[in-house]
Amino acid sequence: GAGVSQSPSNKVTEKGKDVELRCDPISGHTALYWYRQSLGQGLEFLIYFQGNSAPDKSGLPSDRFSAERTGGSVSTLTIQRTQQEDSAVYLCASSLAGIGNEQFFGPGTRLTVL
Amino acid sequence: RKEVEQDPGPFNVPEGATVAFNCTYSNSASQSFFWYRQDCRKEPKLLMSVYSSGNEDGRFTAQLNRASQYISLLIRDSKLSDSATYLCVVTRTLNDYKLSFGAGTTVTVRA
Numbered sequence: 001g002a003g004v005s006q007s008p009s010n011k012v013t014e015k016g017k018d019v020e021l022r023c024d025p026i027s028g029h030t031a032l033y034w035y036r037q038s039l040g041q042g043l044e045f046l047i048y049f050q051g052n053s054a055p056d057k058s059g060l061p062s063d064r065f066s067a068e069r070t071g072g073s074v075s076t077l078t079i080q081r082t083q084q085e086d087s088a089v090y091l092c093a094s095s096l097a098g099i100g101n102e103q104f105f106g107p108g109t110r111l112t113v114l
Numbered sequence: 115r116k117e118v119e120q121d122p123g124p125f126n127v128p129e130g131a132t133v134a135f136n137c138t139y140s141n142s143a144s145q146s147f148f149w150y151r152q153d154c155r156k157e158p159k160l161l162m163s164v165y166s167s168g169n170e171d172g173r174f175t176a177q178l179n180r181a182s183q184y185i186s187l188l189i190r191d192s193k194l195s196d197s198a199t200y201l202c203v204v205t206r207t208l209n210d211y212k213l214s215f216g217a218g219t220t221v222t223v224r225a
Contacts, residue, residue, distance in 0.1 A: 004157075031211065042118065042201070042215035043158070056212065091157060095211075103213065105157035 002026065004106035006092050012112045013082055021077045021109045025094030032075050033095075033103060034067060038088040046090075049075060082113045115140050120202050120216035127192050127223055134188040135219045137202030146210065147178055147185050150201040152218065158201055161187075192223045 005024045013019050025032050034046040045059040049069045060066070064082075069075040079086055089110050093103040120137045127133045139147075147164035162169065164176040164185050175188040185204075189196055202216035 033211070035215075040122075040217060042116075042217040043213070045212050045214070048211050059212075102160050105159070107157050 004092055004094050004104055006090075006106040006109050008109060009107065010110045010112075012114065014114050015084060016081055018078065018080045019082055019111065021079075021090050021092075021111070023075045023077070023092030023094075023106060025073065025075070025092070026104055027073075028096070029094035029104075030072060030097055031095045031101070031103075032069060033093045034075070034077050035091045035093065036061075036088045037091060037108070043091065046077070079111075082111075084113045087111055087113045116216075117141060117214045118202050118204055118216035120219045122217060122219060124220040124222050127221070129192055129194060129223055129225055131192050131223075132188065132190050133192055133221055133223075134186060135200070135221075136184045136186045137216050137219075138182075138184045139202075139204045139214075140183070141204070141206060142180075142183060143206060144183075144204040145207050146205040147176075148203040148213075149174075149176060149185075149187050150203055150215075152199045152201055154199075158215075161200070189221070192221075194223050194225060197221060197223045 007022045032049040035043040037043045048056045064080045067077045089108040091108045092106045095101040095103045149161040150158040151161045152158040162171045168177045173190045177186045199218040199220045201218045
């Protein structure tokens, strides 16, 4: 079946602009996660959704970052007033029921802030 | 100190060789351990879970040493297709959703 999809695959933006990144999880997966991978760094947890609720937003780096999920499916990660340090690959993952199940990753969105 | 640390490598090995590398974790309460594989500019994919007693999956063997707080991955009879970055992943509890990733160890298998 279809895996996790993300769009756009690449995004180049100017400093100060807002960007929206989209994630379509695997059908039936109730849990959804956003991670960020900077060059040479491990994946950094950003936020976790169970259904449409986000019980853990602790990884969001600043209040410029927000995320929502609607219909228990698609999620968007929004970064306002982008900064150069926001440049990274943003990865989305989904899993069954959230806890203890394998997380399947999407191909990521490569964000470059000029 | 980072929660999960790995030797970045690269480990350059000839086909057929055995390569092994470790990952250390700082939180002694960590409960679940995994190895993920990430090909260049691709998403991470689960390679194998790591169990307390150690486990094998074909040519791959994973070990856990709780006393010294490290896990290891050994690849026997390396194939060209094993070239990738191997990510060490731990969680704080058995059913934790928050995965803590190492920065990865790069393995390059040459013909």
